[in-house]
Amino acid sequence: MHAVLVAEKQTLVWTEVPDPVPQAGELLLDVHAAALNRADLLQRAGNYPPPPGWPEWMGLEVAGVVAEAPADSRWKAGDKVCALLGGGGYAERVAVPVELVLPVPEGLSMVAAAAIPEAFATAYLNLCLEGGLKAGETVLIQAGASGLGMAAIQLVKALGGKVLTTVSTEEKAAFVRSLGADIVINRTVDDLVVAMEEHPVDLALDCVSGPELGRCLEKMASGGRWIVIATLGGARTEIDLNTFFRRGIKLIGSTLRSRPAEMKAQILADLERLLWPSFSSGTIKPVIYQALPIAQAEEAHAILQRRENIGKVVLLVDRIAQ
Numbered sequence: 030m031h032a033v034l035v036a037e038k039q040t041l042v043w044t045e046v047p048d049p050v051p052q053a054g055e056l057l058l059d060v061h062a063a064a065l066n067r068a069d070l071l072q073r074a075g076n077y078p079p080p081p082g083w084p085e086w087m088g089l090e091v092a093g094v095v096a097e098a099p100a101d102s103r104w105k106a107g108d109k110v111c112a113l114l115g116g117g118g119y120a121e122r123v124a125v126p127v128e129l130v131l132p133v134p135e136g137l138s139m140v141a142a143a144a145i146p147e148a149f150a151t152a153y154l155n156l157c158l159e160g161g162l163k164a165g166e167t168v169l170i171q172a173g174a175s176g177l178g179m180a181a182i183q184l185v186k187a188l189g190g191k192v193l194t195t196v197s198t199e200e201k202a203a204f205v206r207s208l209g210a211d212i213v214i215n216r217t218v219d220d221l222v223v224a225m226e227e228h229p230v231d232l233a234l235d236c237v238s239g240p241e242l243g244r245c246l247e248k249m250a251s252g253g254r255w256i257v258i259a260t261l262g263g264a265r266t267e268i269d270l271n272t273f274f275r276r277g278i279k280l281i282g283s284t285l286r287s288r289p290a291e292m293k294a295q296i297l298a299d300l301e302r303l304l305w306p307s308f309s310s311g312t313i314k315p316v317i318y319q320a321l322p323i324a325q326a327e328e329a330h331a332i333l334q335r336r337e338n339i340g341k342v343v344l345l346v347d348r349i350a351q
Contacts, residue, residue, distance in 0.1 A: 032086045032120035033326045035073050041326045049084070049117075049124040056104055056127055057097040062143035062320070063088045063118040065329055065342040066176065067236075067259065068286065072116075073330065079116030080287060088118020089286070092133060092142035093346075102127045109133040113146035113293060115286060119326065121346060128294035131301050134308035137315075144315035144341035148180035149304065150296050151258070151285045155234050156184060158296070159283050160254045164189030166231035167250070169221075172261075173210055174201035176341040179316045181234050182208045187304070187313060193228055195221060195237070197336070204339045208316075222248055232256070239263035246280070247272050254279045316340030 032046045051057045069087040071077035079085065092111040098104040104127060112130045117123045133142040156162045162185065170181045173194030185192050186209040193212040196202050202213045214224050222241065225248035233255040235242070239262025246255055247269060255278065273280075285293070307313040318338040321329045322345050329342050 030121040032084070032117070033088075033323060034086055039073055041073070041330065043324050043326075046084075046086075046120070049120075049122055051097060051124040054099060054126055054128075055124045056095055056099065056102065056130060058091065058093045058110065058112060058123050058125055058130075059096045060091045060093040060118065060121055060123055060346045061139040062093070062346060063091045063120075063323070063344045064143040064147065064176070065333055065344065066090070066147055067261075067333060070330060070333060077286075083115035084117030084120070084123070086117055086119050088116060088120065088123075089114050090143055090145070090147040091118040091123065092139040095130075096122065099127060104130060109139070109142075111142040111146050113150055113297060119323065119344065126290055126294075128290065129297060131297055132305075134305050136309050136311075140317055140320050140343050140345070141315050143343050144176065144317060145300075145308070146297070147285070148176045148315070148341065149184065149300055150293070151177055152181040152184045152234070153300055153303075154285055154288070154296055155256045155258060155283050156181060156232065157188075157299075159256055159281055160232045160234070162188055162190055162232055165191070167191045167193060167228055169225070169230040169233040169235070169245075170194040170210075171233070171235045171237040172196070173205040173208075173213070174339045175236070176316075176338070177234075177236065178205070179208060179340050182210050183313045184304075187307065190232075193224065193230060201339055204316075221245060225249070229253075234258065237262040238266065240266050242266035243268040246278055249276070249278055251276045252278075254281060256281045256283050258283055318342055320345055 034044045036042045095108040112125045168185045192210045194210045195214045229250040236259040238260040243266040318340040320343040
């Protein structure tokens with residue numbers, strides 16, 4: 030089979046590699062679509078290796094058709110599924126533990142289904158399990174027009190929360206409002222700290238961090254939970270610990286990729302129970318910015334690097350996915 034490997038000078042090449050061999054408890058999946066995540070850029074740069082046991086090439090979420098499945102599993106050859114991976118999605122085939130596989134929601138294309146597992150699992154893990162989201166709370170979602178942002182906004186609204194989110198353009202502001210965002214901050218002209226004075230945040234999902242994190246923490250509601258999942262704006266800030274501990278603020282670091290398979294399986298089972306009917310009805314939807322042939326992986330990565338995407342970018346492995 031073929032997969033996208035990182036070659037010299039971090040170029041991406043569609044290269045022949047050995048076929049995956051499923052182990053006990055794994056199924057073999059013919060990949061039709063693979064969604065991109067910003068973590069792929071980090072892995073390409075050599076800063077985010079896959080967990081042990083997963084392929085060296087990128088790809089955290091895919092959709093496709095089951096080629097082989099264990100006889101005692103819920104799956105059989107021909108089933109249309111999507112899957113959460115530790116890596117290996119940029120390929121024609123991948124072996125996946127059965128518990129990390131979900132059915133394609135009724136009515137969704139392979140492209141749309143590929144954009145569900147990583148984004149919605151990350152949103153659920155951090156907002157619900159780590160953050161303990163309650164109905165009526167105000168939630169800050171940084172980078173609301175990203176693939177994760179679109180998932181997090183819809184999840185918060187579905188669970189009865191109020192969304193404050195940040196974007197970088199007016200086009201993205203209009204997009205997040207269409208998803209249900211209540212308060213939108215354009216970082217190029219608005220001050221997030223000022224907005225938080227008027228709208229104290231109970232829970233934050235932060236992929237930006239950076240120098241302003243300390244000032245933002247001071248404006249959180251008492252008992253607030255600030256969850257850092259990335260540091261796109263920088264890894265250093267200054268925190269007033271007196272304000273921090275007296276008001277019971279929790280600062281939480283979190284990643285999905287390194288979680289045990291058992292926890293990932295439970296997250297996916299919860300998502301299927303909570304959200305699959307909403308996906309099928311269109312009440313909640315994965316938003317696709319662009320779908321490109323997998324041979325154009327370089328171009329797809331460039332879209333993320335320029336931060337121009339509104340929603341998810343997806344790679345097409347064959348014509349069936351279109």
